[in-house]
Amino acid sequence: MLNQENILVFGELLLRFSSSEDQFISKNHTVSLFPGGSEANVSASLGQWKIPCSYVSCVPDNALAANALQSLEELGVNTNKTLRQGNRLGLYFLLSANGLTSGEVVYDRKFSSFSNLKPGVIDWDKVLDGHTWFHWTALTPALNENMAAVCKEALVAARAKGLKISVDLNYRSRLWDYGKQPIEVMPELVAYCDVIMGNIWAANKMLGIPVDDSLNRETSVEDYKQHANASAKIVFEQFPQCKHIANTYRFMDNPKHNLFYGTYHTPDGNYISEVQETNDVIDRIGSGDAFMAGLIYGILSSTDGAEIIRMATSSGYNKLFVKGDFGNGNI
Template structure:
């Protein structure tokens, strides 16, 4: 393991409220609360795996926030970069206990502390001092124009300081509601990225890469692999700086079923993981973030291409059996 790396993950810290019943309404259903947020999930995994990792968000200075960042601290994540400002944490409601159905997420993120960040409020040159790797996701510029500009500030500073930059192309259509489409915002931001992770459909939404409408649940893995390789080639052409692309393929046929595999691409080669399948899913939330963390871990470790995709996919698969948004300590 290359101990020289020091990673900063930046994004919105969220609270997840999960119903213990079919809905939040009615007596006796109960609600379970978990800390989460894509970038925090990545940091939680990296911290547990022993990498030097910090997490930065903007959160209110209250006891609830302190309890949440204490959880991250216990998992090995340095939370000192967090800005204790603003009035409220962002929330999301999961209308099931474990994310085992579709269309069940309701966001409550407007007017959160992070959503009210403005350009010029963070001295990114100072914040990034001492770090070698900066991680962010498409969820942040999805919230508003100001946050897209804040991301641009961070990325310019990261490039100036020579950091490796990774991004998760998380696409949530419920978040892009301020008059901009991802294709209008993301191409410029992605020019600063060395590592791009997501799926072929998110890449299409954010970069305009090709994806066939005929692809579906029954498309064989080898066909998806061919399309992933072509999509990655398009990304390499569009982003001269990019050196690594990874995609996940996740299919759910029932509440407890999940089929998961991944692909990894550099500018010379393409790799596909073992196909993982289970009918015993505990919690689907955060599996993509665990994949992202596994990808970072494998790249830092200098693993060869096949081991990179196998490590990332294994991490994503293991998360399916862990309650809450954060993964566990296995890699």
């Protein structure tokens, strides 16, 4: 039975520009535009599952931002708490049609309305009122020191109000460019979290959890499971607030191929999903966010660890067949 938590998701709303070819600038092709951003993607899935969900961001008061927010509203997400101020919406450019190649992502997020937020602007006690779960990601404190401080504000308020807190340790090296490394920022913030999603490499980069440098594409599923179990054990020891950990494993052998599975851990047990594999990928952007949403859905609807990781992995895998950043709600 689904436990109807009221979830507040905080992060930057982005617009994605995708080329119809693997070269973004050329003479005869089109560019597709999609709303996105990791946290918006999570909200989109939760909304489609009819889980009460509010999305909080900061966007300029213009038609472009309004249209992007409307796309979330149409999926069942409440965007009324989003601030309308500043002058620009964050953008990113995908230098391929769908993220299937090694095509680069170019961010254009500096000086956006969201990245210009300062501590004290958001009344977190008011914004969090009525909610029981707060979700954020490592992308936000990656933007600048002020955004790291805003995250700290939100987490302190959420913990004081007794909300469950989840984080996605998504790491983007191009964003951490203001003189701080993740390991200098993230441990203090993650200490507030009940649910941590990412992978063993992100846990190493952001939390200092040891990882074996010899692990690669040829490492067996069973070996990855054992390494995930060991990593989770250390996370639970170092971050006692945390009661749920999940890791994704995604490997690509060619543009259309994806191998996808996950592990889930509690202080009392370790679980692994079935391995999902396809050679028919349409769009892999947002698959990790769909996994995160599925993890939240699983924790809300089941106490069975095997079922929780099945739902998370299924949600992430199904996103591979959906164009754009948002999933389609299949789980």
